[in-house]
Amino acid sequence: MVVVGELGVGVSVMGWFLAPHITKLMEIARECAASKCMLYGDSTEMLQKLADDLYDIKWHLDPDSTDFVNDQGKLDRLWRLKDDVHRVEEILDLFQLEIHDIETTGNYITRNKKRLHGKKVELSRQLVKVLKNLDETRDRARELRHGAGPSMSPKAETGQHTMRDKRSFFGYQDEYAQLVSMLWPQQNGHKLVKVDAKARRVIAIVGHAGMGKTELARQVFRDAKGKFDLCIWVHAYGKNKELDLLKEIWRSADRPVGDMNVSSLQKKMENLLASKRCLLVLDDVWNHELATNEEEREQASLALESIMSFAQGGSRIVMTTRAKICSVTFKAAASIILNGIKPKEMTLLLNHTAKLRTDGTIDNDDKKIQQLVNKQVSKMKGSPLAAVEIGHELRKQTTVDKRCDILHNVEHHLDTVLQAHLFTYRHLLPRLQRCFEFCSIFPYNWRFEAEKLTKMWIAHGFVEEDAQQEGRSMEDVATDYFHSLVDRSLFQEEGGEPAGGNGTTYVIHEQVHWMIRMASTKNCISISGTAVRSIPPTVRHLSVTSSSLDQLKAYPKIIVLSNMRTLLVLQSNHGDDDDDDSTSSTPLISTVDRVLQLTRVYSNCSRA
Structure with a gap:
């Protein structure tokens, strides 16, 4: 078959x-x-x-x-x-x-x-x-x-102007200090520490959607005024060719583009940048997924080589991107990784956005709200965008009950964050989408091992049939898939160290994990806890904790199990599940028409 x-x-x-x-x-x-x-x-x-x-x-x-x-x-x-x-x-x-x-x-x-x-x-x-x-x-x-008329808005353009002043910029103080130390001289006591004019000419700010990359770049861009002869902010999304990026840089410098080619733009740029120390910020750089070879992928980076050859020594390029691969493509000499701000900083940002009272004038209602904020802020996973979104929602409400309702159901009020992550997912090639959405059946904070996961992908046919071209094995191609997801910052090596080495385990940021669960609800389902969850008849990959196996008995096999390829049984954490005997899953095997993998692992061990 x-x-x-x-x-x-x-x-x-x-x-x-x-x-x-x-x-x-x-x-x-x-x-x-x-x-x-x-x-x-x-x-x-x-x-x-x-x-x-x-x-x-x-x-x-x-x-x-x-x-x-x-x-x-x-x-x-x-x-x-x-x-x-x-x-x-x-x-x-x-x-x-x-x-x-x-x-x-x-x-x-x-x-x-x-x-x-x-x-x-x-x-x-x-x-x-x-x-x-x-x-x-x-x-x-x-x-x-x-052809058909557009029915989907293009990605919103980001700008250099920030709504926050220095006093309302919470978190990433160390990252800010690290970045500016590579851009302009810093005062260290009575000594002025100069910047090496030739070193670290391109600096990347890397992080997931909503992690505050653009806001950090905005703060630095604002403070750079007067320290560079020329500062240019460029919205770089979709500018994957040398000509496209040069045109966008020229337009962002408030110059008319007109009908110019690469050569004419380079001459204009040379005249503009000659003898000037320049700061160029490229915001929202994305990988050129359509590129079929390395030369095509690096097209846009040629524009930066022109810029740096024309500008005076000490000029700098700062780029923000969700994908680590972009920092490699644009030859960034240094990368600043943003993994989220601390809970205290999240609370300050949320309070500031919502205009919540935290001083000596607060009453009992204010205290109630603040206690809830302190309790629920961890659910935002260090995302400044999440804190701002919840803050705006709270600000709209006029009653304590409505504000409490928002804070009790934080996950239901993060649509902007979800859409930002979905944009990343939809930007992936289809083969990477299928592989990544399969990972949604594993629990949050699961520690993935590349070899085991890629074998599952191969078993399910996620790896292309022509993958063995040029003498490459299916395993080699599947490993390339995995590292492509790592390069796009969708997997992070546990502990935050650079990827590589034997026995390495990887995790998916919880908000990204939440996003792929939302994106794959028809195909991939994870059941845990006591809450009853509906299971669509299209489900193909299902994971269930041993304490939740009884939920499956409520569904006829022809509805739930007829299309399944994977049944992953996870032993519940001790204390949450009195029955740690895997024989409870045995009756399920006989009701499944085909099971490629039946696995029993401990969810508190988090290793597969």
């Missing part, structure tokens, strides 16, 4: 990553149509129509076209195709499973004829529904080929 790997659609894929998967689904649809043991009514004709519709969708995707990459409307429709095609895969998967079961057991001849008839009818009913939805899918694919 062929099991098709899960489909994902990326928003930046050269040659349409979907096309080969659709080709595979067409083949499976025709194979199922040729089978005689699971057809009912017009199933043969419907399966043939399914294959034909898939062919039309593939044709509209146009694998040779990449003009969609900068069209946000097309990118939005491409993203929505993921779920549409996934439903096709699900129905074909069910057909394959039943055909395989009947052919190997002979049930279609000897027994269970009533059950078999019922399944045929149910599959035919689902097939009719899929075909109906596929008509809309074909329309979306047609819009991708022929």
Whole structure:
């Protein structure tokens, strides 16, 4: 039996990553149509129509076209195709499973004829529904080929101006001091410590979404006025080519761009920067995911080489980015990693944003709010953006009860933070999306080992079928996938040291982990604690703590377990679970049609 790997659609894929998967689904649809043991009514004709519709969708995707990459409307429709095609895969998967079961057991001849008839009818009913939805899918694919108006806003542009003054900038004082020490001379007692004009010309500020990279850069940019001859702030998102970045730098210097090429821009830049000590801030730098080779990926960095060759010694470039790989691409000599501010600083920032009273004039209601703030601030995981977002929500409320409600349910009021992390996820290539969303079934703060995790990816078909080109093994390619996620700051080496070495374990920041759980709710579910959680019929990868196994008994196997590939059983922490005997999971094995992996580990050991 062929099991098709899960489909994902990326928003930046050269040659349409979907096309080969659709080709595979067409083949499976025709194979199922040729089978005689699971057809009912017009199933043969419907399966043939399914294959034909898939062919039309593939044709509209146009694998040779990449003009969609900068069209946000097309990118939005491409993203929505993921779920549409996934439903096709699900129905074909069910057909394959039943055909395989009947052919190997002979049930279609000897027994269970009533059950078999019922399944045929149910599959035919689902097939009719899929075909109906596929008509809309074909329309979306047609819009991708022929154009459609934008339905998704481009990423908001960041600016140099900050709403916070020096007194309201909380946290990262050490990081601020480290950064400015590399930019301009510092007074150390009666001695002025000069800056090496040639060293550390490019400095990267690296951190997850919402960690305060832009705000730190803004504070430094503001304080740099008068210390450099020229300060330029550039919103660098999407500027992946030398010409694009040069134009954006020129525009940000309040100069008209017009119709200029690289050569003419370089001459203009040379005249502008000659004999000037310059500070250039590139905010929100992203990896060029469409690049097919290193030379193409480094295109934008050529613009920086021009800038630094024209500017006077002592000029500096500061870049903010979510991905460590960008600091390498732009040849940063130093990186400042932001992992979040301390709880006390988070509290100060939240209080300042919400304008909460903390002085001697506070009453009992103020004390109640402040106690809740102190208790709940840890749930924001050191993210300044989270503190600001909750602060703004509190500021809108006029009653104590409403403010308390927000603080009791912090996770439900962090939509801006969630969307920022989702933007990172959607920027990934599809193969990395599938691998990363699989990690959502593991508990928060799980310690991942690259070798074990990549073997799971291979077993589930997440690694490309043509991965063994040029003599490379599937294991090598899967390891590259993992390190690509590390390079994009989605995995962090435990302890914060540089990645590498044997026996290294990695963790996912809790807010990022929360985001991929939100992004993968149809495919990946993690169940723990006593709260009953709904399980969608599409779930493929499920983890459950031993104390929560009883929750699965409430769901019929045909709804919950028919599509599962993974069942991960985690032993609950001692004290939370009186039953540490894994035999409680044994009845589940017999109700699962296929399980690639059944694992029993201790959640408090956090190692897999």
